[in-house]
Amino acid sequence: MTALRTGRAGRAGQYAALLGYLVLLAFPFLWLISTAFKPPRELGSLHPTWIPVNPTLANFRQAFDEQPLLQAAGNSLIAALAAALIAVVIATPMAYTMARRRGRLTTAATGWVVVSQAFPFVLVIIPLFLVLKNLQLINTLSGLIMVYVVWSLPFALWMLVGYVRAVPGELEEAAAVDGASRLRTLVSVTAPLLAPGIVATALFAFITAWNEFFFALVLLKTPEKQTLPVVLTHFLGAEGVADLGPLAAAAFLATIPSLVIFAIIQKRITGGMLAGAVKS
Amino acid sequence: MRTRRPRGRLLAAAAALALLMTGCSDGPARDDGTIRLRFQSLAWQQESVDANKELVEEWNAAHPDVQVEYVQGSWDSVHDQLLTSFEGGEAPDIIHDASDDLADFAYGGCLADLTELLPERLRADIPRQSWETTTFGDGVYGVPFLQEPRVLIANTEILETSGVRLPTAERPWSWEEFRQVTKDLTKTMGKGKYAVAWPLKEPVSVTLNLGLSAGGRLFHRGQDGKVTIDFRDGDGVVPGTIHDQVNVDRSASRSTLGMGGSDTLPGFFGGKYAMVPLGFSYRQQIAQQAPEGFRWTVLPAPAGPDGPAQGVSPQTLSVAQDSAHKKEAAQFIDFMLRPQNMVRLAKGDWMLPTGTQALGDPALHTEKDGWATGADLARHLRSAPAQAVRGYPEWKDKVATPAYQEFYSGAIDEKELKERLVKDGNLVLARYQR
Numbered sequence: 001m002t003a004l005r006t007g008r009a010g011r012a013g014q015y016a017a018l019l020g021y022l023v024l025l026a027f028p029f030l031w032l033i034s035t036a037f038k039p040p041r042e043l044g045s046l047h048p049t050w051i052p053v054n055p056t057l058a059n060f061r062q063a064f065d066e067q068p069l070l071q072a073a074g075n076s077l078i079a080a081l082a083a084a085l086i087a088v089v090i091a092t093p094m095a096y097t098m099a100r101r102r103g104r105l106t107t108a109a110t111g112w113v114v115v116s117q118a119f120p121f122v123l124v125i126i127p128l129f130l131v132l133k134n135l136q137l138i139n140t141l142s143g144l145i146m147v148y149v150v151w152s153l154p155f156a157l158w159m160l161v162g163y164v165r166a167v168p169g170e171l172e173e174a175a176a177v178d179g180a181s182r183l184r185t186l187v188s189v190t191a192p193l194l195a196p197g198i199v200a201t202a203l204f205a206f207i208t209a210w211n212e213f214f215f216a217l218v219l220l221k222t223p224e225k226q227t228l229p230v231v232l233t234h235f236l237g238a239e240g241v242a243d244l245g246p247l248a249a250a251a252f253l254a255t256i257p258s259l260v261i262f263a264i265i266q267k268r269i270t271g272g273m274l275a276g277a278v279k280s
Numbered sequence: 281m282r283t284r285r286p287r288g289r290l291l292a293a294a295a296a297l298a299l300l301m302t303g304c305s306d307g308p309a310r311d312d313g314t315i316r317l318r319f320q321s322l323a324w325q326q327e328s329v330d331a332n333k334e335l336v337e338e339w340n341a342a343h344p345d346v347q348v349e350y351v352q353g354s355w356d357s358v359h360d361q362l363l364t365s366f367e368g369g370e371a372p373d374i375i376h377d378a379s380d381d382l383a384d385f386a387y388g389g390c391l392a393d394l395t396e397l398l399p400e401r402l403r404a405d406i407p408r409q410s411w412e413t414t415t416f417g418d419g420v421y422g423v424p425f426l427q428e429p430r431v432l433i434a435n436t437e438i439l440e441t442s443g444v445r446l447p448t449a450e451r452p453w454s455w456e457e458f459r460q461v462t463k464d465l466t467k468t469m470g471k472g473k474y475a476v477a478w479p480l481k482e483p484v485s486v487t488l489n490l491g492l493s494a495g496g497r498l499f500h501r502g503q504d505g506k507v508t509i510d511f512r513d514g515d516g517v518v519p520g521t522i523h524d525q526v527n528v529d530r531s532a533s534r535s536t537l538g539m540g541g542s543d544t545l546p547g548f549f550g551g552k553y554a555m556v557p558l559g560f561s562y563r564q565q566i567a568q569q570a571p572e573g574f575r576w577t578v579l580p581a582p583a584g585p586d587g588p589a590q591g592v593s594p595q596t597l598s599v600a601q602d603s604a605h606k607k608e609a610a611q612f613i614d615f616m617l618r619p620q621n622m623v624r625l626a627k628g629d630w631m632l633p634t635g636t637q638a639l640g641d642p643a644l645h646t647e648k649d650g651w652a653t654g655a656d657l658a659r660h661l662r663s664a665p666a667q668a669v670r671g672y673p674e675w676k677d678k679v680a681t682p683a684y685q686e687f688y689s690g691a692i693d694e695k696e697l698k699e700r701l702v703k704d705g706n707l708v709l710a711r712y713q714r
Contacts, residue, residue: 044569046550067325122360129368138370217357220366221318221372222349233354237324238378239482240540241565 029255034249036060039182060253063235069250071224072231078208079141079227083148084206087156088198090124095160096190100169110161113154117193121214127219139221147215150206153240158202163197164190199265207258228254301604315346315605317612320353320372322595325564328628335624338712339615346608348374366390366600371558372383374612375604379413379424380485380593383668386421393419397438397610402617410634413594413663422596425617426631428560429581429590429657430490431650432476435577438554442468449580449588449656455494462531477536477544477553478522483684484676486557487664489591491518494584498701499669506713507669509705513699519687520694527690537688549574557581560654564630565648576644578650580657588657591664594634671712681703 030050035043037055042048063069098106118248128147129138137143167190213229220226230255235247323332329352336350351372355362357382365371366385375391385391387653398420403411406424414422439446444461447453453461462475469475480486488498495514496696501507525532533553536544539559542565548556549571566576580588599609617622622638632654633639647653683700686692692700 040568041571044549044571046546046552062326066329125364126367129364129370129490133368133370138368214357214360215362217354221351221370223394223593230354233356234324234352236354236356238322238355239559241542241562243325244542251549 032159032248032252032255035121038245040245059249062243063246063250063253066246067231067234067250068223068226068254069228069231072226072228073254073257075225076228076254079144079148080206080209080218082126082141082145083152084202084211086145086149087152087205088202091153091156091160091201092198094195095157096164096186098157099161099164111248112157113157116154117158125214125218128215132219138219139225141220141225144216144219144227145209147219148205148212150216151212152208156201156205159201160197162193163194163201166197167193201207203265206261210258281609291565293405302595303316306512313610314344316347317348317374317603317605317609318372319348319374319612320351322353322355322358322429322504323629324352324374325357325629327564328625331624331628335621337614339612346605346612348612362390366602369602371600372508373600373605375598375608376595376599377422377598378593379596380664380672382414382596382598383416383670383672385598386416386419387670390601391421392601392603392606392609394423394599394613395420396612397599397606398423399614399701402614405596405617405619405635406638407634407636407659409662410594411665413592414598415597416668422598423613423617423680424594424596424634425622426626426629427592427594427634427661428631429654429661430557431560431561431581431654431657432555433548433558433566434555434577434579434581434651434664435548435553435578437553438465438469438551439577442554446563446577447579447582452580452583452588455582455584459521459525459529459531462555463527463529465662466529466531468555474533474553475531476525476555476557477533477539477547477690478526478557479539479541479544480522480537480685480688481543482681483537483541483688484680485520485591485593485664485666487519487684490557490581491515492589492591492665493582493586494518495586497665499665507709509675509709511703514636516583516694519625519684519697521582522688523690523694534689537685545569554656555579560632560650563649578653588660590609590632590657590661592661593664595629595631632661632683669709671709674712675705675708679708 032051034052036059037057038052039054039056039058042052042054044064061106112211132138132143135143154188171193172185173188175189176182209230213228213233216227216230216231222232232247232250235243235250237243289398319336321329321332322673323329325525333350336348340347354375358377362371362375362377364383366388371390382391395418402423410424410427411420413424414420442465444465445453465475466473478486488496490499491514495512496516496518498511498515499507500506500510522532526534526537533547536547536553541556541562544553544558545557545566547553548566560578563578570576581590583589597613599606603609615627617635619635619637619641622633622635623641623643626633626638626644630649632644638644639655639658643651644655666676669675680701683692683697683704683712687694
């Protein structure tokens with residue numbers, strides 16, 4: 001009984017901690033939604049409410065009227081999708097090689113991957129700018145995508161190496177014993193087991209590119225090429241003054257694609273991870 | 281069959297990728313002999329953006345051979361963005377910025393000297409003290425066109441019922457009088473309420489700029505041209521007043537010391553604070569957000585022996601040194617800053633124009649929204665004390681901001697404030713002046 005009681009108390013504690021964590025995570029987002037629907041006078045209220053007293057869509061209308069949000073969202077989507085796709089296409093075979101072929105070269109490569117993540121944006125931005133300028137890729141989404149791929153590649157690679165190592169080599173050996181060719185083994189045995197990892201990595205690359213601000217700010221010149229995070233800063237003035245209502249409305253809309261993609265892919269990631277974990 | 285599906289997916293992915301990449305390429309370049317200039321504006325409030333875009337359209341309609349493209353930048357990151365653009369030779373031709381951001385770009389040869397490019401009309405229209413904000417060495421590297429004094433935005437009802445003398449631009453409060461008024465006012469307001477709320481998230485520029493009125497200079501240029509920091513009596517008046525209001529009189533809210541200006545507005549609207557010292561342009565936000573029936577007014581900031589003098593860092597228009605069409609860029613600036621256009625820009629940003637003719641426009645002298653008070657203060661505005669000091673940004677971030685924040689919260693006394701600003705500060709400045 002005591003053990004059971006402790007178990008219940010422990011479980012209750014776990015749920016309370018989980019709830020606290022969820023509230024902590026949800027608070028800024030819920031406040032953002034609340035702000036997006038508030039008229040200016042409610043934004044300046046000394047006693048703010050969670051639910052707007054006089055909810056309005058005026059902030060959304062103003063945000064769309066003042067800034068090319070759809071165009072910017074389209075640019076962000078192109079950049080993020082392309083960056084995610086290319087990063088995964090490059091990283092997957094590299095990760096497979098690094099995970100399966102152990103040696104000095106792979107150890108050095110892994111070390112370099114880890115080290116390369118330590119460089120801050122400001123250190124690389126000017127050399128990168130000059131390189132892209134020579135390639136005539138300034139003010140093009142292609143140039144931005146290239147930067148995003150390079151920027152997300154080390155972490156993507158590091159993530160995928162972990163996923164490949166988690167796939168037992170014995171499965172591939174078993175397939176070979178059954179007469180499967182190398183390609184057939186990779187396609188029919190390794191790839192399905194690796195799919196959740198690839199999806200998770202693509203998701204990481206997508207979110208990184210979708211939210212990225214500084215490279216886009218520096219590399220894209222003309223308004224019609226700008227991405228969503230850059231356009232969002234147009235609601236900010238000097239000394240931290242902001243047009244809060246439209247900013248919240250636009251920021252809320254900017255989070256929706258990430259949420260949708262997470263919602264669609266989440267099941268696949270967890271489902272894939274657990275597939276085959278237990279003998280049936 | 282099953283083995284072919286992944287290949288199909290791969291092909292589809294490759295096709296999608298190719299499609300995405302083709303959607304990224306630039307359109308064909310135009311080369312019809314027309315001069316094309318890029319104007320990066322930092323206007324962000326809708327009225328201001330509209331005014332800027334309208335002016336660009338008017339210019340383009342009148343000058344088919346010199347077309348200007350409007351590009352929107354952001355105050356939030358303009359320095360880093362310009363720095364990278366200058367390094368890469370891709371800076372906009374016409375650059376909107378603030379005078380306190382220009383020093384490094386001017387000394388670094390990134391901006392064009394406008395001395396010979398600007399017409400006499402524009403040079404004569406803007407007062408000397410405004411030109412000083414954009415003069416570095418022997419050159420002029422920007423045209424100062426909009427500025428804002430710091431004013432006291434006050435709750436009219438609280439001030440009227442208290443019976444205190446209301447200051448005017450001709451007869452402002454002295455710093456001692458201001459301290460006494462806030463002390464008396466707080467007593468009449470009740471518990472948990474304060475006469476003043478100082479939003480001092482960024483304490484350095486507020487302190488230095490207001491300090492000019494009390495004779496504060498802090499930065500002193502020697503005969504060898506080198507700048508050193510010295511904390512004299514005048515430098516202690518404004519910080520001392522704020523410190524005592526917060527820590528001795530309890531007439532200023534402690535909780536707003538870490539806030540930005542906008543954060544204090546709910547408390548101001550709710551009657552918690554009678555006055556908030558803010559930049560002149562905050563009036564737009566107040567007019568928009570104030571509850572119905574809320575009465576507010578604009579009062580001049582307190583003055584010292586030097587009158588209501590204040591330091592400002594005006595908004596500026598500059599031309600990139602790398603621009604292939606500097607003359608045309610300067611002509612565009614001249615067009616933008618014609619008196620009637622300067623008034624449009626000033627109204628759009630809720631700021632004051634620097635141009636004498638624009639400042640005389642009746643639209644900027646109405647009592648509504650406090651325009652008249654601001655316009656009356658314009659002639660007292662001076663170049664911010666730290667304007668052309670190399671190393672100022674580092675001194676501000678590493679030395680002055682934490683020192684002032686600790687002083688205002690009561691964590692350190694004036695002796696330590698002085699020691700840190702001067703001793704640590706001079707070490708920083710020395711590195712930039714070798």
